Amino acid sequence: MRARFLSIIFLLAGLLPGQFSFAASRCDVDVPTQRVELPQVSLAYQSIGRASDPALLLVMGLGGQLIHWPDEVVVALCQQGFRVIRYDNRDVGLSTWRQAPASANLTLEVLRYKLGLPVAAPYTLTNMAEDALGLMDALHVEQFHVLGASMGGMIAQHLAAMAPQRIESLTLVMTSSGAEGLPAPNAALVQLLSRRNAPNREAALEQQADLLAALGSPKVRDDRQVLLHQAALAYDRAFNPEGVKRQIMAILAEPSRVAMLKQLRVPTLVVHGTADPLLPVMHGVHLAAHIQGSQLKLIPGLAHRFQEAFKAPLLAAVLPYLQSHREDTSHWAQIEPLEVGRML
Numbered sequence: 001m002r003a004r005f006l007s008i009i010f011l012l013a014g015l016l017p018g019q020f021s022f023a024a025s026r027c028d029v030d031v032p033t034q035r036v037e038l039p040q041v042s043l044a045y046q047s048i049g050r051a052s053d054p055a056l057l058l059v060m061g062l063g064g065q066l067i068h069w070p071d072e073v074v075v076a077l078c079q080q081g082f083r084v085i086r087y088d089n090r091d092v093g094l095s096t097w098r099q100a101p102a103s104a105n106l107t108l109e110v111l112r113y114k115l116g117l118p119v120a121a122p123y124t125l126t127n128m129a130e131d132a133l134g135l136m137d138a139l140h141v142e143q144f145h146v147l148g149a150s151m152g153g154m155i156a157q158h159l160a161a162m163a164p165q166r167i168e169s170l171t172l173v174m175t176s177s178g179a180e181g182l183p184a185p186n187a188a189l190v191q192l193l194s195r196r197n198a199p200n201r202e203a204a205l206e207q208q209a210d211l212l213a214a215l216g217s218p219k220v221r222d223d224r225q226v227l228l229h230q231a232a233l234a235y236d237r238a239f240n241p242e243g244v245k246r247q248i249m250a251i252l253a254e255p256s257r258v259a260m261l262k263q264l265r266v267p268t269l270v271v272h273g274t275a276d277p278l279l280p281v282m283h284g285v286h287l288a289a290h291i292q293g294s295q296l297k298l299i300p301g302l303a304h305r306f307q308e309a310f311k312a313p314l315l316a317a318v319l320p321y322l323q324s325h326r327e328d329t330s331h332w333a334q335i336e337p338l339e340v341g342r343m344l
Contacts, residue, residue, distance in 0.1 A: 027078035044094035045087035061150025065093035091243025121253035129158035169325035273302025
């Protein structure tokens with residue numbers, strides 16, 4: 001399977017503009033994890049590739065750490081000539097607080113959400129987008145591409161609205177506009193997602209493996225030991241269930257982004273799977289329909305995980321799009337930052 005994946009990447013490289021670089025040292029994913037100090041948080045990040053190459057910021061989803069961007073995908077992006085920057089969002093991984101936010105009751109806030117009442121979250125997705133922008137400011141990166149997955153795609157939407165003149169392209173994978181009326185997640189999956197009280201490491205790994213399996217495609221049979229190994233890597237690097245609860249509340253507190261999306265004038269690609277159990281495919285269709293000029297790529301069988309079988313199809317959708325916007329800055333002159341008042 002891995003050999004087949006690499007052969008597809010090599011084939012894609014031959015079809016894309018630009019020279020495919022095999023310089024291992026330039027695209028080494030084992031570079032040290034570094035830190036950027038922001039007013040509220042200290043963000044852990046990695047920068048893979050040459051500083052002179054166009055920057056591509058990867059924004060991960062709920063509870064995901066920078067290691068959840070598959071290394072071979074990061075290498076493939078880097079070898080297409082991008083400086084790939086991946087980081088731990090606040091409340092996950094090795095990112096830390098300067099002063100921890102006040103505790104909040106997820107059960108109570110979920111109940112309020114179901115009753116249609118406002119959700120009191122310790123922070124917002126907009127705050128998380130400010131983190132991303134602060135990271136790029138600290139790295140002195142003026143213009144960059146953004147690729148966000150799931151919650152990371154929601155954060156990326158806010159990032160594009162905050163600083164459209166800095167965004168060369170926006171790629172939104174397995175994410176949503178947050179509009180009312182869209183299909184609900186699988187109920188059993190929501191129950192698995194809300195389990196955050198494992199008494200020990202073994203129980204936590206089993207819970208995470210259950211969740212990974214439920215997020216996977218029905219077309220792919222997962223090896224339980226592989227899932228447990230993936231869960232162990234993440235657990236041993238960092239384990240912060242309270243942080244994930246706060247991220248869930250940030251999502252629940254978020255109003256529809258449709259008004260904001262209608263004003264975006266950033267080149268956008270929306271990629272979604274037809275078998276997504278968490279954000280069913282209409283979330284991606286709806287999202288693309290409300291971003292002017294966006295492109296939509298649907299991947300048959302893709303669910304809500306970067307499973308091995310779908311890495312090549314994902315790259316086949318994303319790489320040509322990114323390459324087509326590497327040097328195109330013609331849209332910048334037509335863009336102005338969105339005003340909050342105009343979105344209400």
